[in-house]
Each structure stands twice: as C-alpha cells, then as structure tokens.
Amino acid sequence: xxxxxxxxxxxxxxxxxxxxxxxxxxxxxxxxxxxxxxxxxxxxxxxxxxxxxxxxxxxxxxxxxxxxxxxxxxxxxxx
Numbered sequence: 001x002x003x004x005x006x007x008x009x010x011x012x013x014x015x016x017x018x019x020x021x022x023x024x025x026x027x028x029x030x031x032x033x034x035x036x037x038x039x040x041x042x043x044x045x046x047x048x049x050x051x052x053x054x055x056x057x058x059x060x061x062x063x064x065x066x067x068x069x070x071x072x073x074x075x076x077x078x079x
Contacts, residue, residue: 032077039070 008016016022021030043066046059 032073035073036070039066042066 020026043063046062046066049059
C-alpha cells in the first residue's frame with residue numbers, strides 16, 4: 001500500500017471530505033476511472049495520428065498493448 005499526500009485548496013478539500021471522496025475505496029475508484037479515461041483518450045489520439053487505413057505494425061501493437069492493459073485493470077477491479 002502507498003500513502004499519498006496532496007495539497008488542495010481548503011474549500012475543495014472540505015467539499016471532498018463531506019462527500020466521502022477521501023476514503024481509500026473511493027479514491028481508488030476515482031483513480032482507476034481516470035486511468036481508463038486516459039487510456040481511451042490515448043487510443044483516440046493514436047487514431048487521430050494514423051487513420052485506420054494507415055496502421056503500421058508498430059501502431060497496431062501499441063493498440064493491442066493498451067487494450068490488454070485496460071482489460072487487465074478491469075479483471076483486477078472485478079475481483
């Protein structure tokens with residue numbers, strides 16, 4: 001387990017605390033959701049760089065790697 005300390009504006013910290021967002025379970029869910037969103041955005045950016053018609057083996061492998069990461073993360077979350 002890792003402990004993380006962050007600096008937040010007081011009002012934001014109070015609102016987050018009141019909403020229960022600082023519990024370890026909630027923080028984990030928030031971070032995992034953000035990582036999934038970033039993985040999807042990475043795929044979109046990759047597609048924007050290289051249209052499907054111009055996929056190179058390297059780009060195809062990058063997509064496969066990202067998809068595998070997302071699927072592995074989902075499997076870990078479902079347990």
